[in-house]
Amino acid sequence: AQSVTQLGSHVSVSEGALVLLRCNYSSSVPPYLFWYVQYPNQGLQLLLKYTTGATLVKGINGFEAEFKKSETSFHLTKPSAHMSDAAEYFCAVSGVHGSGNTGKLIFGQGTTLQVKP
């Protein structure tokens, strides 16, 4: 079974400050990990994904995340927050499609990022 826990439903930072959104997962198979962003009343947009290889993954809009197997974590960071980063962020996990695994995504509950001027 797979699950995702996002620590903190709301995170508030000042513009220019470091953004850190936490995600921990559990998975009985090697995980694929994703971060999605959602702006109000819109669909989700992929920020970045980890499949295999390099554990530090760079995404769009200056975001990056590091896969730490020993900590079962996939935290999302951005060195300097911008007002336009205010949105809801979702971490998700899946297994490799095939061998009886449908590759369905399991989403965390989401973290709302507020950026203060």
Place this chain on the structure above:
Amino acid sequence: DGGITQSPKYLFRKEGQNVTLSCEQNLNHDAMYWYRQDPGQGLRLIYYSQIVNDFQKGDIAEGYSVSREKKESFPLTVTSAQKNPTAFYLCASSDYRTLSGANVLTFGAGSRLTVL
């Protein structure tokens, strides 16, 4: 541009009525999904389909029905049996048969259903 189109954007329904949400994709993706989003609960999978004329229940399928008669289309019907249908509904598609095996979902803009 390729993408997913959901309609309507906003929908109001009286209790006891069935409503159908449309989802169309022109990405040539085999797999399509319906998620329900409620505040503080993330996204919960309602139904998914990996091939035409076949679909599977997700985690919260009760009170919902779907069809997959065409590759491009995956409509969701919210029936009167759904006890609390007011929510934001998201359709997604994916080409899960990628080289990496990663199932990257592309989402539509969503449909907000309100039961009066």
